[in-house]
Amino acid sequence: MRLSRYFMPTLREAPADAQIVSHQLMLRAGLVRQEAAGIYAWLPLGLKVLKKIEQVVREEMNRAGAIEILMPTLQLADLWRESGRYDDYGEEMLRIKDRHDRDLLFGPTAEEVVTDIFRSYIKSYKDLPKNLYNIQWKFRDERRPRFGVMRGREFLMKDAYSFDVDEAAARRSYNRMFLAYLNVYARLGLKAIPVKADPGPIGGDLSHEFMILADTGESQVFAHRDLVEMGAPGPDIDWFGDLEPEVARRTSLYAASDEMHDEARFAAMPEDKRMTARGIEVGHIFYFGEKYSKPMKAMVTGPDGKDVPAQMGSYGVGVSRLVAAIIEASHDDAGIIWPASVAPFGAAVLNLRAGDAGCDAVCETAYAALTAAGLDPLYDDRDDRPGAKFAAADLVGIPWQLIVGPKGIAEGVVELKTRATGERQTIPLDAALKAITG
RNA sequence: CGGGGCGUAGCGCAGCCUGGUAGCGCAUCUGCUUUGGGAGCAGAGGGUCGCAAGUUCGAAUCUUGCCGCCCCGACCA
Structure with missing residues (x-):
C-alpha cells in the first residue's frame, strides 16, 4: 500500500479522553475512532489488526476441532424466555422491538441461539462431541464502558460452545479449548496464564480465565512464577487423545485472580515463586452442564436409549479487547510494537x-x-x-x-x-x- | 447506579473568578526556502464557545435544567 493513497490518520497528541496507553495509541495511530461511549468505528489499520487476530483465533479453534458458524447479532427474546435469562439479564441487555412489536435483543452472548441450532439437528450421542463457534459482534450495555475497546459496549467476541453426552466427555472438550487458548495467545506474542475462575452455580473446577500480565489490568493476579514461562503446548498435540496430563501440568500450579484467591495456598509456595501482578482477562472458559440444554430441551439419546440433556461448555475470547491487550503488553514511548503475527503491514x-x-x-x-x-x-x-x-x-x-x-x-x-x-x-x-x- | 471532573476550530489548551461579542500551539491550504528523528518564514481558511431557558443594554463568562464524555467505586454468564 502506498501511504499517499491510504487512509491512516495519525495524531501527534492523544485525545484527552484516552487515559490508558493502549487507548491513546489506538487513537494516535488511527486504529479506531470513538463514536459513543464504548462504541468504536474501526479504521483501516485497526481493522487489519482485528482481522489478523480473528484469523489466528479461527485457525486454532479449527485445529482443536471446533467448527465455525455465524449467528445473528439480533436474537429473538422468546429464546431467552425459554432459558429464563430474558428477565435475569438486566440492564446490560439491549432490548429492541421490530415493526411487528416483537421483542428482539442485541446478543450479549449466544448460548440460547446455539442451543436452538444444536437441538434442531443433533439427536444422538453418536454425533457428539460437537463444538460450534462464531466470531461475531456482541453488545453489552455496560454501566461504565472504559479504557477504549478494552471494555467497550460493542465488542468482537469469539464464542465457542461444546456439546457432549456426559460430564467426562465434556471435560475432554474443555481440555481441548484450554490448550487451544494457550496456543492462540502464544501466537499473538502474549504470555497468558490460566487462572482458576468462579465456576458459578454449577460448581466444580471447570472454569478458567486467561490473563495476560499488564500494569493496567483490571484484575489482580496471584500465580506461581513458573506458569508465566511455561509456554503453549503447540499445534502438534493429539487433540482427540488424552489431554488431561497436559492440562493438569498447568492447573496444578497455583494461579488465581482476586475473587478466587487463597492466601494460605499462595503463602505456602516458595517466596521466589510467588508472583503478584495486574492482569487483563482475554479469555474465559467454563463448563456449565445442563444449564441451557435442560430448560431448552436440547436432548440427545445415549447408548442406553435414554434421552439426556447435552452437557455444555462455553469458551470466549475477546477479539477486539485483544487489540488493546497486545498494545498494553507491547509498546514503548514511540508507539506500538506489533508482533509479526498481527502487524497491519509486514x-x-x-x-x-x-x-x-x-x-x-x-x-x-x-x-x-x-x-x-x-x-x-x-x-x-x-x-x-x-x-x-x-x-x-x-x-x-x-x-x-x-x-x-x-x-x-x-x-x-x-x-x-x-x-x-x-x-x-x-x-x-x-x-x-x-x-x-x- | 453513588462520588468526582470535563465539554471553547480536526487534536492539545488559554480565556470564565472580576460579563463588553474569541485566542494560542499543532494540523489544514497557498508561496518560497528546506529535507536522516514530527522544519523555517510569509500569508490564508476554519468556531451555533455541548443544547435550552433565564438574568442583563450586552453571556464562552453568571443562574437553572438537560445532553455528552472521562476517572474512582460498585457491577462484570
Missing part, C-alpha cells in the same frame, strides 16, 4: 526523499520485492520530512522499517530498522530484503 518502506530519482527507484524496487514476497508492505511515499516518516512508522508499529535516503543511495546501501529492538543495520538493498523475507 514491513514499511520509508522514502526519505520522495521525488528524488535515486530514492524513488530503490523504493519502488523494494516495494515490489516485498509485495511479491507476501509481506504486504506499506510504502511511505509521501512528500514529507524524514522525521515525520520515522515518527509515523514507529507509532503504528510495523515490525521492519526499510529506510531509503540519499546518503545511503550514494553508497549503495539502505538502512534496516527492527521496530521491536530499535536495532539498525546499514546494508545493501538485497541483503535487507533477504533479512526481512527470511
Whole structure:
C-alpha cells in the first residue's frame, strides 16, 4: 500500500479522553475512532489488526476441532424466555422491538441461539462431541464502558460452545479449548496464564480465565512464577487423545485472580515463586452442564436409549479487547510494537526523499520485492520530512522499517530498522530484503 | 447506579473568578526556502464557545435544567 493513497490518520497528541496507553495509541495511530461511549468505528489499520487476530483465533479453534458458524447479532427474546435469562439479564441487555412489536435483543452472548441450532439437528450421542463457534459482534450495555475497546459496549467476541453426552466427555472438550487458548495467545506474542475462575452455580473446577500480565489490568493476579514461562503446548498435540496430563501440568500450579484467591495456598509456595501482578482477562472458559440444554430441551439419546440433556461448555475470547491487550503488553514511548503475527503491514518502506530519482527507484524496487514476497508492505511515499516518516512508522508499529535516503543511495546501501529492538543495520538493498523475507 | 471532573476550530489548551461579542500551539491550504528523528518564514481558511431557558443594554463568562464524555467505586454468564 502506498501511504499517499491510504487512509491512516495519525495524531501527534492523544485525545484527552484516552487515559490508558493502549487507548491513546489506538487513537494516535488511527486504529479506531470513538463514536459513543464504548462504541468504536474501526479504521483501516485497526481493522487489519482485528482481522489478523480473528484469523489466528479461527485457525486454532479449527485445529482443536471446533467448527465455525455465524449467528445473528439480533436474537429473538422468546429464546431467552425459554432459558429464563430474558428477565435475569438486566440492564446490560439491549432490548429492541421490530415493526411487528416483537421483542428482539442485541446478543450479549449466544448460548440460547446455539442451543436452538444444536437441538434442531443433533439427536444422538453418536454425533457428539460437537463444538460450534462464531466470531461475531456482541453488545453489552455496560454501566461504565472504559479504557477504549478494552471494555467497550460493542465488542468482537469469539464464542465457542461444546456439546457432549456426559460430564467426562465434556471435560475432554474443555481440555481441548484450554490448550487451544494457550496456543492462540502464544501466537499473538502474549504470555497468558490460566487462572482458576468462579465456576458459578454449577460448581466444580471447570472454569478458567486467561490473563495476560499488564500494569493496567483490571484484575489482580496471584500465580506461581513458573506458569508465566511455561509456554503453549503447540499445534502438534493429539487433540482427540488424552489431554488431561497436559492440562493438569498447568492447573496444578497455583494461579488465581482476586475473587478466587487463597492466601494460605499462595503463602505456602516458595517466596521466589510467588508472583503478584495486574492482569487483563482475554479469555474465559467454563463448563456449565445442563444449564441451557435442560430448560431448552436440547436432548440427545445415549447408548442406553435414554434421552439426556447435552452437557455444555462455553469458551470466549475477546477479539477486539485483544487489540488493546497486545498494545498494553507491547509498546514503548514511540508507539506500538506489533508482533509479526498481527502487524497491519509486514514491513514499511520509508522514502526519505520522495521525488528524488535515486530514492524513488530503490523504493519502488523494494516495494515490489516485498509485495511479491507476501509481506504486504506499506510504502511511505509521501512528500514529507524524514522525521515525520520515522515518527509515523514507529507509532503504528510495523515490525521492519526499510529506510531509503540519499546518503545511503550514494553508497549503495539502505538502512534496516527492527521496530521491536530499535536495532539498525546499514546494508545493501538485497541483503535487507533477504533479512526481512527470511 | 453513588462520588468526582470535563465539554471553547480536526487534536492539545488559554480565556470564565472580576460579563463588553474569541485566542494560542499543532494540523489544514497557498508561496518560497528546506529535507536522516514530527522544519523555517510569509500569508490564508476554519468556531451555533455541548443544547435550552433565564438574568442583563450586552453571556464562552453568571443562574437553572438537560445532553455528552472521562476517572474512582460498585457491577462484570
